Amino acid sequence: MKAPLVEIQDLVVRFKGDRTVHAINGLDLTLQQGETLALLGESGSGKSVTLKTLLALLPPKRSEVEGGIAVNGTDVRKLKGKALQKYRGGEVSMVFQDPGLALDPVYTVGAQISEAVMRHKGVSRDEAMSTALDMLRRVRIPSPERRLKNYPHELSGGMRQRVMIALALACRPRLLLADEPTTALDATVQIQILLLLRELQREFGMGVIFVTHDIGVAVEVSERIAVMYAGQIVEEGTTSEIINNPRHPYTQGLLAANLHDVARGERLNAIPGAPPPLEERPTACSFAPRCPIAGPECRASLPDFVTLAPRRRVACFRALEAAAAE
Numbered sequence: 001m002k003a004p005l006v007e008i009q010d011l012v013v014r015f016k017g018d019r020t021v022h023a024i025n026g027l028d029l030t031l032q033q034g035e036t037l038a039l040l041g042e043s044g045s046g047k048s049v050t051l052k053t054l055l056a057l058l059p060p061k062r063s064e065v066e067g068g069i070a071v072n073g074t075d076v077r078k079l080k081g082k083a084l085q086k087y088r089g090g091e092v093s094m095v096f097q098d099p100g101l102a103l104d105p106v107y108t109v110g111a112q113i114s115e116a117v118m119r120h121k122g123v124s125r126d127e128a129m130s131t132a133l134d135m136l137r138r139v140r141i142p143s144p145e146r147r148l149k150n151y152p153h154e155l156s157g158g159m160r161q162r163v164m165i166a167l168a169l170a171c172r173p174r175l176l177l178a179d180e181p182t183t184a185l186d187a188t189v190q191i192q193i194l195l196l197l198r199e200l201q202r203e204f205g206m207g208v209i210f211v212t213h214d215i216g217v218a219v220e221v222s223e224r225i226a227v228m229y230a231g232q233i234v235e236e237g238t239t240s241e242i243i244n245n246p247r248h249p250y251t252q253g254l255l256a257a258n259l260h261d262v263a264r265g266e267r268l269n270a271i272p273g274a275p276p277p278l279e280e281r282p283t284a285c286s287f288a289p290r291c292p293i294a295g296p297e298c299r300a301s302l303p304d305f306v307t308l309a310p311r312r313r314v315a316c317f318r319a320l321e322a323a324a325a326e
């Protein structure tokens with residue numbers, strides 16, 4: 001097997017300020033080349049912080065990071081200056097919910113994409129502009145020649161999202177990080193963008209980590225799902241394993257809430273209770289206060305992962321007991 005594209009080992013991220021926030025509390029994650037993984041979890045579970053850590057985007061003075069983060073064998077925590085610039089946008093790209101975070105309002109679409117291509121690929125302006133045009137075609141923007149000359153504000157929301165994807169993929173990154181890129185869009189445009197991302201992922205053979213709190217989106221885009229809770233992964237497996245046979249009570253609750261709300265035409269959520277405050281690093285199962293099957297051991301110590309099959313794991317004392325009793 002080839003070396004993994006992403007290897008995160010025992011990642012810990014704390015934010016300092018008036019109070020400390022323990023955002024990531026010992027996270028291990030492996031993504032193989034060309035694989036698509038959804039990070040699924042409620043708001044505040046640490047999904048975005050995980051992506052930002054992979055891009056070395058955390059505020060250095062206000063955050064503390066421990067653990068190993070390697071992308072294609074590169075130690076991301078050691079990257080600085082030019083090497084970091086080359087890594088961001090060249091090796092790894094990110095798309096956001098708000099294209100305004102990626103697109104500069106004062107430059108045309110063509111100028112922005114071609115500038116990135118020139119910087120990362122060292123090609124001429126003409127060559128970079130023809131790559132920009134090719135990318136606009138690939139993301140199926142109507143009248144791409146004309147759009148090259150548009151400014152971001154002259155485009156619709158769905159089109160801006162497509163331009164952001166064109167910009168993110170123009171330098172053919174090995175890894176795409178996607179932070180809820182379709183959440184703000186209406187349902188029809190959302191599905192078009194998800195299908196487009198899936199198609200481009202296959203065509204370019206990229207690895208993708210897709211952050212979402214929406215199980216429907218995770219199923220649409222990913223081969224694998226890692227469920228996050230309070231800065232830790234609590235369960236991981238193939239999408240079909242997670243959907244058809246969830247083992248962690250949190251995943252089970254998330255699925256039940258989603259299906260219930262989807263059936264009523266509403267958005268997800270609604271496991272009773274709230275995620276824990278992140279003021280201290282957890283020393284017991286963080287989900288225990290909300291868990292319908294928690295026992296004394298769950299409130300006393302941290303559960304280790306139980307490996308159910310290769311790359312199929314769950315961090316729960318009771319999961320196997322519950323499964324055996326079914």
Ligand SMILES: Nc1ncnc2c1ncn2[C@@H]1O[C@H](COP(=O)(O)OP(=O)(O)OP(=O)(O)O)[C@@H](O)[C@H]1O
Pocket residue numbers: 015016021023041042043044045046047048049050059062213278
């Ligand atoms: N720069 C920061 N300074 C202080 N705390 C932060 C910072 N960035 C994130 N956090 C905190 O870290 C925790 C994890 O945040 P994160 O944004 O990763 O959650 P998330 O799972 O992506 O949620 P959402 O879906 O709402 O974006 C939260 O408690 C958040 O308030």
